[in-house]
Amino acid sequence: MALLFSEAEGRIRVSLAEVPEGTHALSVPVRREGMNRAPRNRRGLLRIREVDLVTAREQPAYEPPENLDSRHLVWVLSTQRRSWATVESRFGDRAWDVALALVRCGGVVLRCVVDDDLELAGPLAWRLSHSWALQADELLQELRGWxxxxxxxxxxxxxxxxxxxxxxxxxxxxxxxxxxxxxxxxxxxxxxxxxxxxxxxxxxxxxxxxxxxxxxxxxxxxxxxxxxxxxxxxxxxxxxxxxxxxxxxxxxxxxEADVDIRVRGPLRWRVGSVAADAAVAKPWIALPAGALRLVGEVEHGGRGVFLVENSDTFERVCAIPEVTSQWLCIWGKGYVTNKLVALLEWMRPERMAIWGDLDADGIAIIDDLSRRLDRKVHPVGMEVEMWRAGPYRDQEPEQYPKARALAERMAAEGPVELRALAAEIAVSGESCEQEPLHRMVLPRLVGLLEAVPAGG
Structure with a gap:
């Protein structure tokens, strides 16, 4: 079943005795330090007390069980959540069979208790799947004949x-x-x-x-x-x-579109039942702000993720099919947002590369992202020789001492590959942007990305 990003975070598939056919049991995440995490005890061992039963197969957006008439479907769709006592009151002895039929068709997620022997001990409640919840109003109008x-x-x-x-x-x-x-x-x-x-x-x-x-x-x-x-x-x-x-x-x-990130490359994502393919989008596809937690299913491939700091450079990169066929290209938009970090954490790409401005902030952006992801982010097109050649952008006088101070810190504790660049920037505070370097980097970008190792 396609889960929301916020639903999938902190969930793992759980092996239980006698899980009903056509369903999977997923752990119920706990909230710690602002993130959903798998439930564990103080020794770090999984502690499963509840699970959610979801469909084991990809299902159409709406294909209800054949044996459930419209009167019952109206009742199911009219409320997002139902306690098990309410479900039993409605369906009586049929409650368990009805619930499983709705789970298998992708209509509801069934919360169940797990006993000490890792066996299902009984249902607690159900809620509509995000696909059914998104369509509920229109489906109810149709079912009621409105x-x-x-x-x-x-x-x-x-x-x-x-x-x-x-x-x-x-x-x-x-x-x-x-x-x-x-x-x-x-x-x-x-x-x-x-x-x-x-x-x-x-x-x-x-x-x-x-x-x-x-x-x-x-x-x-x-x-x-x-x-x-x-x-x-x-x-x-x-x-x-x-x-x-x-x-x-x-x-x-x-x-005035509410857009958070732009992507191009081997990624297909579904929001409810709507599919969008970033591999064929021209020049890119945009994920609306706040939609990450509503995206239900992501299929991605290629060699890894390639972040590009500036919009014009991102557009030029998107026009290189040898890059977009192998790398999921994302406009980083300067310092990376929390939502994009959450997406990258969820995706866990095998390789992660980034191309930024050759200045103190460009290095700090990579350092910041590496620390937040707790993994290596490999810079490309950011050799110290290119910075030496310039050209440098005009800055206000007060910007130079700030840039020198930041570069000095990056030279001491920033990404290892960029410390030599940071040390030179620390002397002058000069900044070399991406755009003037297009002619020197774009023709060799495919080769630079091929050299990015796994894990970086």
Whole structure:
């Protein structure tokens, strides 16, 4: 089952006696020092008192058990969490079988007690999976008959009719049989199984495309207000679905987009049921701020992660297919944010490389990241000979003593490979930015990255 980043942190799969078929048992994390951690006793041994049962297989965004009628599904979807006593009151002797059926289809996560013999001792409660929780409102409307599927499709077709860029999507939706439930058409560019994300993307794109053609820049909140009946209606799944439909990164398509990091390379991530592929995104794909804890499943490969400090350099790197096919390239945006650090900790790439400015802060950024990750981060394109050649950027007079002091500290305790560079910067305080060095570094970047060892 696809877990949120915040859910996956601190969890491990637990081997218990007689775990129900089609499910996995995961440890319930404990919160210590601001982080989720696996439950351990004072001797560092695992101490399992509770587990969460989740589906063992990848499931569609919404495919409920066949033997659960709509009346019961409304009850399941109407509340995020249910105590086991409430579930038993509803289903009686069928409660355990119903709960397991919902777990296996990816609908709920079932919290259970574990006894001293590492056997399941009974359920405590369930909660909706994040996929079902994201769709709950729309699914309830459909199940209760509040929305006529044919009328909803008719409305969306009317919105897309004057927008030539959505002609293919209009044909796909128009082919849905009359009277069928609201389901995303096969082969939709939106790349989601969740109707709520699909509908939001279609509504937003129908408004966005005419404005974009006329050269009008809409903000994220403005578009949501016009198309989604509320400026705060954007969610990570809806943003990803909109990106897929218009073929453009959210922060490039809209002003004031709430974006944290940009990535390009061998990574595929799912938010709810919406998939986005950073390997084919051009020039990159953006992860919205706060979405890391909502991203459910990440598939990543290649040789490792390559962080680039500045945006212009990042864009140039993204245009080198020999790099992006092997490295997950991330715009570091200066000093790395806590959310990006959390992502890197979660991913644990085999190799981690970074290209920063040749100045005191550039070295300090690498030192800071290495310490926070407690691992080696290998600098590339930051040889002392390049700094000596310049050119140096203009700085205010008061910046030089600060740079010299920081460089002096980095020369003593910073990354070993950069201490010689730091020692020279400590003399003058000069700064050499990435951008003037593109012609010297980019042609040999593939070779520099190939030399990055595992573990660094």
């Amino acid at each position: 929305r006529d599927p044919d009328e909803v499709r008719k409305e969306l077709l009317a919105l897309m009719a004057p927008v030539s860029e959505l002609e293919r999507e209009q044909v796909l939706l128009g082919a849905c049989p009359a009277g069928s439930p609201l389901r995303v058409p096969p082969d939709s560019a939106v790349a989601t199984e969740a109707w709520t994300a699909y509908e939001a993307a279609v509504r937003a794109a129908s408004v966005w495309w005419p404005a974009y053609r006329d050269g009008e820049r809409l903000s994220a909140k403005e578009l949501a207000g016009l198309a989604l009946s509320g400026s705060k209606k954007w969610t990570p799944p809806r943003q990803a679905a909109f990106e897929n439909l218009v073929g453009m990164s959210f922060d490039l398509a809209l002003d």
